[in-house]
Amino acid sequence: MTTRESPLRSDGGTGARELIYNPLSGSADHTDEIYDYADEYGVSVRETSESGDAIDLARESDADYLGAAGGDGTVHEVVRGLHEADAFDSTVLGIVPTGTGNNFAGNIGVESIADGFEVLADGETRTIDLGIANGRPFVNSAIAGLTANASSETTSEMKDSLGVLAYVVNTVQTATDFDGLPLEIETAAGDDAWSGDAAFILVGNGRRFPVEGRTQADMEDGRFEITVIEDRPTGQLVGEATLRRLLGSDTANITRLESSSLSISVREGDPGTFSLDGEMLSARELDIDVDASALSIRVGDGYEPDPPAIDEQ
Numbered sequence: 316m317t318t319r320e321s322p323l324r325s326d327g328g329t330g331a332r333e334l335i336y337n338p339l340s341g342s343a344d345h346t347d348e349i350y351d352y353a354d355e356y357g358v359s360v361r362e363t364s365e366s367g368d369a370i371d372l373a374r375e376s377d378a379d380y381l382g383a384a385g386g387d388g389t390v391h392e393v394v395r396g397l398h399e400a401d402a403f404d405s406t407v408l409g410i411v412p413t414g415t416g417n418n419f420a421g422n423i424g425v426e427s428i429a430d431g432f433e434v435l436a437d438g439e440t441r442t443i444d445l446g447i448a449n450g451r452p453f454v455n456s457a458i459a460g461l462t463a464n465a466s467s468e469t470t471s472e473m474k475d476s477l478g479v480l481a482y483v484v485n486t487v488q489t490a491t492d493f494d495g496l497p498l499e500i501e502t503a504a505g506d507d508a509w510s511g512d513a514a515f516i517l518v519g520n521g522r523r524f525p526v527e528g529r530t531q532a533d534m535e536d537g538r539f540e541i542t543v544i545e546d547r548p549t550g551q552l553v554g555e556a557t558l559r560r561l562l563g564s565d566t567a568n569i570t571r572l573e574s575s576s577l578s579i580s581v582r583e584g585d586p587g588t589f590s591l592d593g594e595m596l597s598a599r600e601l602d603i604d605v606d607a608s609a610l611s612i613r614v615g616d617g618y619e620p621d622p623p624a625i626d627e628q
C-alpha cells in the first residue's frame with residue numbers, strides 16, 4: 316500500500332503521456348472530445364482499429380503515463396499489453412471512461428472523460444493489486460458460471476445500488492438457458508474450500524459484489540473477495556423481487572471467502588467459460604493469484620484505499 320508520486324523509469328523517464336483510445340467504445344462519439352482534452356493536457360493519442368489492438372499498442376508503448384480510453388474491455392487489453400512487456404514498474408496507468416461498461420473507472424474514482432484526463436495528469440498514484448488467472452492479468456474481476464454479457468448492460472447506477480443483485484438479475488435475464496456449474500474451489504490456505512453447483516463464482520480484485528452498496532473493493536490488501544452464489548432452479552432466480560428475497564439476507568445462497576490465491580475447477584462435463592474483466596476464456600481449471608501492489612495507477616478523489624467491509628456498509 317504505497318503511494319508513488321514519481322514512479323517512472325529507473326532511467327528517469329520523460330513524463331511522456333499517451334492514450335490508447337478505442338473510438339468505437341460506448342456511443343462511439345467521443346473522438347472530438349478526446350482530441351480536445353489530449354491537446355490541452357499534452358497527451359498523444361493512439362487509436363485502436365480492431366479488437367486486440369490495445370494489447371499491442373500498450374506492449375509497444377514507452378510512455379511513462381499510459382491512459383486507456385474505452386470501456387472495461389480496453390482497460391483489460393492495455394493491462395495485458397503492459398503485463399506482456401513487463402512494464403508495470405515503469406508505467407503509470409490512467410483510465411478515461413468512454414465505454415458502455417466503465418465499472419473499473421468508477422471503482423478508482425474516475426467518473427467522466429474530463430475527470431480521466433485530469434486524474435491522468437495530476438491524480439494521486441497508488442499501487443494496487445493485480446489478479447493473474449492462468450497467466451493472464453485482470454484488474455477488476457474473474458467470474459465463473461453464467462457469464463452472459465451482463466456487466467455492459469447493467470448501468471453504473473444500478474450496479475452501485477444493487478451490487479451482486481444487479482449482476483445476477485441482468486445475467487439471468489440475458490441468459491437463454493441456465494444451468495449451474497459443478498465447481499470446486501480451493502484456496503491458498505486450504506481451509507477455505509467450496510464444492511457444489513454454482514450459478515456464479517465472482518472473484519473480485521477491484522470490484523466486489525455486495526448485495527447492496529458500493530462495489531469498489533480493497534485493491535491494496537493482497538487478497539481477493541470471493542462470492543459464491545449457489546445454483547437455484549431457473550424459476551426461482553427470475554425477477555428482482557424474488558432475488559432480493561433469496562439473496563437479501565446474504566446468507567443461505569451466498570458464501571463469501573477471502574484469499575490471495577485460489578483455483579476453480581469444473582468437476583465434470585465441458586470446460587467452463589470464465590470472464591476476466593468481461594473478456595472470455597474457456598478452461599477446465601482456473602488458477603488465480605494476486606500479484607500484490609503490482610500496478611501503479613492514477614486514481615480520482617472518490618477512490619477509497621480502505622473501503623468499509625461488505626457487512627459494514
Ligand SMILES: Nc1ncnc2c1ncn2[C@@H]1O[C@H](COP(=O)(O)OP(=O)(O)OP(=O)(O)O)[C@@H](O)[C@H]1O
Pocket residue numbers: 337338339340341342363364365366367368384385386387388389390392413414415416417467
Ligand atoms: N477499433 C476497434 N474496433 C472494433 N473492436 C474494438 C476496437 N477497439 C477495441 N475493440 C474491442 O471492443 C471491445 C469492447 O471495448 P470497450 O470495453 O472499450 O468498449 P465498450 O463500449 O465498453 O464495450 P462493451 O459494450 O463491451 O462494454 C473490446 O473487447 C476490444 O477488444
